Amino acid sequence: MSIEKDSISNEKSAEELSEFNAESEEQITEKLLAKQALKAEYKELAMQGLWKNNPGLVQLLGLCPLLAVTATVTNALGLGLATLLVLVCSNATVSAVRQWVPKEVRIPIFVLIIAAFVTCVQLLMNAYTFGIYQSLGIFLPLIVTNCAIIGRAETYASKNPIKQASFDGLMMGIGFALVLIVLGAIREILGQGTLFDGAELLLGDWASILRIEVMHLDNQFLLAILPPGAFIAMGFIIALKNAIDINIKQRQPKITDQAIERVRVNFDS
Amino acid sequence: MAFWIASSPHNHNQTATSALMRLVIYAVLPGVFAQWYFFGWGNIIHIALAITTALTCEFIVLSLRSKNKTQNISKQLFDGSALLTAILLGICLPALAPWWISVIGVAFAIVVVKQLYGGLGNNPFNPAMAAYVMLLISFPIQMTSWQPPLDLINIDLGFTNTLTAIFTGFTSDGYSVEQLRTSIDGFTMATPLDTLKTNLGLGFTVFETIENSMFSNNLSSGLGFAFGWEWMNIAFLGGGLFLMAKKAIAWQTPISFLLSLLVCSIIAYSISPDGSASTLFHWLTGGCMLGAFFILTDPVTGATSVKGRLIIGALAGLLVYLIRTVGGYPDGVAFAVLLCNMTAPLIDQYTRPRTYGHNIDSVKSTITQEKANEKGEVK
Numbered sequence: 001m002s003i004e005k006d007s008i009s010n011e012k013s014a015e016e017l018s019e020f021n022a023e024s025e026e027q028i029t030e031k032l033l034a035k036q037a038l039k040a041e042y043k044e045l046a047m048q049g050l051w052k053n054n055p056g057l058v059q060l061l062g063l064c065p066l067l068a069v070t071a072t073v074t075n076a077l078g079l080g081l082a083t084l085l086v087l088v089c090s091n092a093t094v095s096a097v098r099q100w101v102p103k104e105v106r107i108p109i110f111v112l113i114i115a116a117f118v119t120c121v122q123l124l125m126n127a128y129t130f131g132i133y134q135s136l137g138i139f140l141p142l143i144v145t146n147c148a149i150i151g152r153a154e155t156y157a158s159k160n161p162i163k164q165a166s167f168d169g170l171m172m173g174i175g176f177a178l179v180l181i182v183l184g185a186i187r188e189i190l191g192q193g194t195l196f197d198g199a200e201l202l203l204g205d206w207a208s209i210l211r212i213e214v215m216h217l218d219n220q221f222l223l224a225i226l227p228p229g230a231f232i233a234m235g236f237i238i239a240l241k242n243a244i245d246i247n248i249k250q251r252q253p254k255i256t257d258q259a260i261e262r263v264r265v266n267f268d269s
Numbered sequence: 270m271a272f273w274i275a276s277s278p279h280n281h282n283q284t285a286t287s288a289l290m291r292l293v294i295y296a297v298l299p300g301v302f303a304q305w306y307f308f309g310w311g312n313i314i315h316i317a318l319a320i321t322t323a324l325t326c327e328f329i330v331l332s333l334r335s336k337n338k339t340q341n342i343s344k345q346l347f348d349g350s351a352l353l354t355a356i357l358l359g360i361c362l363p364a365l366a367p368w369w370i371s372v373i374g375v376a377f378a379i380v381v382v383k384q385l386y387g388g389l390g391n392n393p394f395n396p397a398m399a400a401y402v403m404l405l406i407s408f409p410i411q412m413t414s415w416q417p418p419l420d421l422i423n424i425d426l427g428f429t430n431t432l433t434a435i436f437t438g439f440t441s442d443g444y445s446v447e448q449l450r451t452s453i454d455g456f457t458m459a460t461p462l463d464t465l466k467t468n469l470g471l472g473f474t475v476f477e478t479i480e481n482s483m484f485s486n487n488l489s490s491g492l493g494f495a496f497g498w499e500w501m502n503i504a505f506l507g508g509g510l511f512l513m514a515k516k517a518i519a520w521q522t523p524i525s526f527l528l529s530l531l532v533c534s535i536i537a538y539s540i541s542p543d544g545s546a547s548t549l550f551h552w553l554t555g556g557c558m559l560g561a562f563f564i565l566t567d568p569v570t571g572a573t574s575v576k577g578r579l580i581i582g583a584l585a586g587l588l589v590y591l592i593r594t595v596g597g598y599p600d601g602v603a604f605a606v607l608l609c610n611m612t613a614p615l616i617d618q619y620t621r622p623r624t625y626g627h628n629i630d631s632v633k634s635t636i637t638q639e640k641a642n643e644k645g646e647v648k
Binding site for chain 1: 381403406407408409410411
């Protein structure tokens with residue numbers, strides 16, 4: 001009996017095993033697919049944040065600090081890092097509380113969350129990088145009203161899980177910071193002929209060796225340092241980005257429908 | 270045979286852009302000559318530099334923009350618009366400004382202000398004035414280093430001296446630009462408008478100020494014209510009148526501009542005669558006549574309707590007067606022109622002339638309504 005039972009149980013277990021194997025294979029493939037999808041999503045997020053949907057170049061959000069504080073690379077870097085930090089933290093928090101936030105009052109709550117992080121960043125910069133804190137002035141607390149941050153909270157973080165939301169914040173923040181740094185570099189070179197002037201304010205005393213004198217200018221080119229120069233330089237950067245996009249588009253092979261042409265042969269003529 | 274049938278207008282005006290531009294360039298020459306006579310070679314050198322840069326920049330941008338490269342470029346390059354921009358900017362610059370001032374200015378005017386907006390006919394701002402303002406804001410020291418009239422300098426400033434001063438900052442005898450700017454009396458010279466503004470700020474009256482040798486002149490000692498500047502402005506006025514007679518420019522803008530300046534200065538003069546300069550002083554100093562006849566009348570950036578031109582001129586006159594008297598800069602023609610260029614599209618929209626026979630239906634309906642009302646009243 002016992003043997004029979006055993007055999008039955010064996011058969012059963014074998015069946016179960018085979019079923020389990022099939023299930024696990026399905027699960028594995030599902031997992032793989034999910035992993036691939038996740039990977040693709042992360043890649044897409046990075047692509048969107050850094051290039052395709054760059055907050056500075058394409059969305060044109062947060063222009064106020066972008067144009068106001070990018071007179072030097074140091075300032076740009078300082079504000080870029082502050083915005084990056086706030087963006088990552090606020091995206092993560094907004095995503096974490098997204099189940100409990102009523103749709104009707106979501107904007108005030110987002111602003112509160114962002115304001116809390118901005119206050120943290122502001123106090124940190126006040127404590128550790130006082131020079132850059134002073135030169136950024138009002139634009140540091142004004143990160144609260146940066147549309148790029150609240151835009152990401154509204155469009156992405158409030159609908160997606162924490163990991164993706166944080167990654168999105170990171171990529172958007174890096175994209176924004178890169179634009180700030182490029183703009184700051186152009187304006188600093190044109191305006192003063194230097195790069196990383198006053199980097200020691202942000203990075204500590206060792207950073208004063210980073211200062212590069214690109215070209216010696218007897219006179220400052222004030223337009224580059226003043227806000228109108230920022231607008232003009234920004235326009236040129238956006239134009240360059242669009243030109244690169246057009247170039248990439250033209251290089252891709254064109255998909256053309258096979259056109260069926262009919263030829264009418266006229267025998268009379 | 271078939272007749273060629275064409276719709277109206279049958280009377281064609283054959284003047285092309287290049288012909289108009291050539292006419293304007295001819296008209297500006299007397300002013301350039303007066304400037305050369307009183308202030309020396311500086312501006313001629315700057316004009317030459319500016320023309321070279323303008324044509325180079327125009328060529329580069331046109332060849333970047335144009336699709337078929339052969340025939341269009343040379344026609345657009347030599348239509349005279351870039352040339353005129355360069356000449357106007359060269360006239361405005363201080364005579365002893367360093368060479369890169371005119372190069373940067375004209376490159377900005379042609380590339381950014383003119384071509385990036387779509388080339389001739391599409392630029393919202395006058396290229397020469399936008400470039401002048403850009404230079405004035407970016408390089409305040411160089412752009413205010415005005416050279417006094419030749420008669421008031423104690424250093425002989427010939428062509429070679431001017432050339433070396435522009436390119437190296439020193440004359441061939443070793444004088445610096447700063448020394449050249451010092452007059453016989455040992456003062457650093459500014460423009461008459463600048464001097465007047467500074468002195469009024471210091472509490473002097475206009476009459477005390479115009480006793481300065483800078484204001485002495487051979488026209489009339491009592492009126493207090495600026496030495497050299499008055500003949501320059503009269504020459505530009507002559508050129509402008511020639512353009513008006515040739516119907517190259519509309520009469521409304523300059524006339525309304527000068528009248529507006531007249532009204533403003535008369536009001537100010539009647540309120541405080543000690544603190545405000547005469548109308549003729551305002552008319553004949555700075556860039557007044559150049560602005561009135563050659564820059565405000567720009568067919569691209571100015572207003573196009575008759576009423577609009579009158580409004581633009583009056584607005585520009587008011588702005589020039591306000592900037593000269595209460596603004597931060599001594600002369601305000603360039604700023605006034607830019608501000609007026611900004612308002613031009615709006616003014617054009619609200620001063621669109623009524624076409625003949627237009628809106629007749631609405632007139633008819635109001636008439637019939639009135640008649641009906643009258644009948645009702647009678648009943």
